[in-house]
Amino acid sequence: MNHDAPAGGGPRKRDVVSTHSVFGAPCWVSLTSRDLQATQEFYTAVLGWRWRGAKLGEHFRIALAQGVPVAGIAAVAAMWQMAVAWTPYFAVPDADVAVARARERGGTAAVGPLSFPPGRAALLADRDGATFGIWQGELVGNWEAWRRASPTFIRLHTRDAFDAALFYGEILDWASGVPGCCEVEYEGGEVVLRSQGDIVARIDSGALEAAPDPSVRPHWQIHFAVADVLDCARTAEKHGGSVLSEAEDEAILRDPDGAQFTVTSHRAR
Numbered sequence: 001m002n003h004d005a006p007a008g009g010g011p012r013k014r015d016v017v018s019t020h021s022v023f024g025a026p027c028w029v030s031l032t033s034r035d036l037q038a039t040q041e042f043y044t045a046v047l048g049w050r051w052r053g054a055k056l057g058e059h060f061r062i063a064l065a066q067g068v069p070v071a072g073i074a075a076v077a078a079m080w081q082m083a084v085a086w087t088p089y090f091a092v093p094d095a096d097v098a099v100a101r102a103r104e105r106g107g108t109a110a111v112g113p114l115s116f117p118p119g120r121a122a123l124l125a126d127r128d129g130a131t132f133g134i135w136q137g138e139l140v141g142n143w144e145a146w147r148r149a150s151p152t153f154i155r156l157h158t159r160d161a162f163d164a165a166l167f168y169g170e171i172l173d174w175a176s177g178v179p180g181c182c183e184v185e186y187e188g189g190e191v192v193l194r195s196q197g198d199i200v201a202r203i204d205s206g207a208l209e210a211a212p213d214p215s216v217r218p219h220w221q222i223h224f225a226v227a228d229v230l231d232c233a234r235t236a237e238k239h240g241g242s243v244l245s246e247a248e249d250e251a252i253l254r255d256p257d258g259a260q261f262t263v264t265s266h267r268a269r
Contacts, residue, residue, distance in 0.1 A: 022091060022180045022195070022196075023090075023091045023092055023093050023172070023173065023180055023181065024090060024091065024092070024172035024173050024174050024180075024181050024182040024195070025090065025091055025182050025193070025195035025200050025201075026088045026089065026090055026091075026153075026154050026200050026201060027089055027090065027091040027135055027146075028071075028072065028088075028089040028133075028135060028146075029070075029071050029072070029086060029087065029088050029089065029154070029222050030071065030072040030073075030074060030086070030087050030089065030133065031071065031072070031073050031074070031084075031085070031086050031087075031259055032074050032075075032076060032082045032083065032084055032085060032087070032259075033073060033074070033075050033084055033255075033257050033259065034075065034084060034257050035075060035257070036059060036061065036073065036075035038240075038256060038257075039073055039075065039255065039257065040061060040073070041239070042236075042239050042240065042241060042255050042256055043063060043073075043255070045235050045238075045239045046232050046235050046236050046239065046241070046253070046263075047063075047065070047224060047226065047232070047263075048065070049063040049064060049065055049070070049071075050063075050064045050065075051063060051064065052064060052069075054072065055117075059074060059075045059076055060072065060073065060074050060075075061073045068146060069146065070146060083131075084257040084258050084259045085131065085259050085260075086220075086222040086259050086260070086261050087123070087131055087132060087133050087220070088132055088133065088154045088201075088220050088222060089121065089132070089133035089134060089135045090132065090133070090134050090135070090172055091134075091135055091136075092134045092135065092136050092172065093136065094136060095112070095113035095120040095121065095122050095134055095135075095136040096113055098122070098134045098136075098171055098172070099112070099113055099122050099124065099134070101170060101171045102124050102126075102171050105127065105167055105170060105171065106127035106167075107124055107125060107126050107127055107167070107171070108124065108125045109122055109123070109124050110123045110124065110125060110131070111123040113134075113136070118137050118138045119135055119136050119137020119138060120135075120136045120137060121133060121134065121135050121136070122134050126158075126164065126167055126168070126218070127167060128158050128159050128164065128207075128209055128218040129209060129217060129218050129219075130156060130157075130158060130164075130218040130219050130220055131219070131220065132220055153199055153200055153201055153202060153223050154200070154201045154202075154220055154221065154222055154223065155201065155202045155203070155204060155220070155221045155223065155262075156201065156202070156203040156204065156218070156219075156220050156221075157204050157206065157207040157218060157219055157220075157221060158203060158204070158205065158207050158218040159205065159206075159207055159208070159209055159218060160205055161190055161191045161203040161204055161205040162186075162191065162205075164191070164203050164218075165184055165191040165203055168203075169184060174193065182194060182195045182200070183195075189204075189205075190202050190203060190204050190205075191203035207219070215244060215252075215260060219260075221252075221260070221261070221262055222261045222262065223250075223261075223262045223263075223264045224261060224262070224263055224264065225263075225264055225265075225266050226263045226264070226265065226266070227265075227266060228265075229246075229247070229248060229249060229250060229251050229263050229264070229265050230246070230248065230251070232251065232253070232263045233246050233251045233253065233263070236253045236254075236255070239256070240255075240256035241253055241254055241255050241256055242254045244260065248265070249264065249265040250262060250263070250264045250265065251263050
């Protein structure tokens, strides 16, 4: 969810996009963690992020990449008994409708919808257990700048990509023909989601629902663009993280709390 809210009497009109006009696409990513200071130090070292406060309170921070808000950090995992994890949020015109659609199709609602001015949010799980969020309301800041700054895209590893695309499409109005919706294509054995021509998500088959390793179970993976993948991997290890897999253009990392994410070379975007 967007951990911030309008400041100074409200955002400037040109900086605001509404989920009523652009919807179904990823609009934010958020990390639940245990230790706010340690989390900030790790991601500053690995991704070069800077930080600012958030309107929701002392347990929340906004991550900045070159001055652009790119992610929210919520140090509430222990307090709210939530898993430590990165979660993508999708823009929707009506959070109540989206939650109802998810439940009707076998998904579950863990939190919300709740009011987080200037909008409303909910945390859901699809019918294979992958967690995601929805956001209704104003997208404060420049959405296009966020999409180009970070992340590169998000990828759903799931049991059946086609079945998952139907589930999310019916909730988020993908390929509905309504102005502002996302388009869905099938390319090279995976489902590709496009928003305004840009690839914003991919869905792959093959994850196992009951796998003992959570990285093999259905989940959304967040990809962040970096200049040097191998340097990020070494820095993550130096600061208490771990490397799950590594190649020249992409590495899957874990932060010290256990949250998994991917760093992808700018060249591979």
